[in-house]
Amino acid sequence: MKKTRLLAGVLLAMIFTILNAACAFAHTTTIDGHLDSIEGCAIAGWLWDSADPETSQTVTVTVTNKSTGEIAASVTTEANEHREDLRNIGIGTGDYGFHVGIDWESLPEAVYSVSLSSGDVTLTQTLSHATGDSSVHGTLVPLGTFKTTAYCPCYQCSEGWGRQTSSGALATANYTVAVDRRVIPMGSRLLINGQEYVAQDVGGGVKGNHIDIYFNTHGETRQHGVRNAEVYLIV
Numbered sequence: 746m747k748k749t750r751l752l753a754g755v756l757l758a759m760i761f762t763i764l765n766a767a768c769a770f771a772h773t774t775t776i777d778g779h780l781d782s783i784e785g786c787a788i789a790g791w792l793w794d795s796a797d798p799e800t801s802q803t804v805t806v807t808v809t810n811k812s813t814g815e816i817a818a819s820v821t822t823e824a825n826e827h828r829e830d831l832r833n834i835g836i837g838t839g840d841y842g843f844h845v846g847i848d849w850e851s852l853p854e855a856v857y858s859v860s861l862s863s864g865d866v867t868l869t870q871t872l873s874h875a876t877g878d879s880s881v882h883g884t885l886v887p888l889g890t891f892k893t894t895a896y897c898p899c900y901q902c903s904e905g906w907g908r909q910t911s912s913g914a915l916a917t918a919n920y921t922v923a924v925d926r927r928v929i930p931m932g933s934r935l936l937i938n939g940q941e942y943v944a945q946d947v948g949g950g951v952k953g954n955h956i957d958i959y960f961n962t963h964g965e966t967r968q969h970g971v972r973n974a975e976v977y978l979i980v
C-alpha cells in the first residue's frame with residue numbers, strides 16, 4: 746500500500762515537472778508588442794520578435810464584439826514603421842510600428858475588444874472601443890461590473906437636494922451619475938450600456954462598485970430598479 750502511494754507520488758511529481766516545463770515553454774515566446782491607441786479609424790501599435798530583430802513581423806489586429814463574441818473585423822499588415830521611441834528604449838532598430846484602419850461606422854453599435862496577434866502568438870493586452878450614435882469614440886478602460894440604481898429630484902431620492910449635485914452642476918438625465926469618489930473620480934466620463942455619463946454627484950448609499958443614475962421622474966427610477974452593468978472609463 747505504502748509502495749503504491751510512493752509510486753503515485755513520484756508519478757504526480759513527474760507530471761508536475763512536465764507540466765511546468767510545458768508552461769515555461771509556452772511563455773518563452775520572443776514575440777512582444779503593444780496596442781497603443783485607437784484614434785478615429787486608425788489603430789496603432791508595434792510588434793517585434795526579439796530573437797529575429799532584423800525581420801519585420803506580420804501582425805493581425807482582430808476586433809471582437811464583446812457581447813456576442815463574434816469577430817467583427819480582422820486586418821493583417823506588416824509591422825515595419827520606424828518608431829524612434831521604441832529604439833530609444835532599446836527595442837531593436839525600432840522599425841516595428843504599424844497602423845491599421847478599421848471602419849467603425851460599418852460595424853453594429855456595440856463595445857468591441859481589439860487584440861493583436863502574430864502567427865500563433867496572441868498578446869494578452871487588449872483595447873476596448875465603443876461604436877454608435879453616442880459621441881463615444883475614445884479608448885475604454887473596463888472598470889468591472891457595478892451595481893446600478895436610479896434616483897430623481899424627489900425629496901426621497903435626492904435627500905432634499907433636488908437637482909443640485911455635490912459637484913455644483915444641475916443633474917441632467919442621460920448624463921449625471923452619482924459615484925463613490927474613492928472608486929471613480931468626480932468628472933470621469935463613463936460608458937454604461939452604450940450611454941455616456943459623467944460622474945457629477947455622490948450619495949450617502951453609493952459605496953464601492955455602485956453607480957446611482959439620475960432620471961427626471963420617480964417612475965423612471967422605479968423602472969430601473971437595481972441592475973448590474975459593465976462600466977467603462979472613457980479616456
Ligand SMILES: [Zn+2]
Pocket residue numbers: 896897898899900901902903962963966
Ligand atoms: Zn425619486
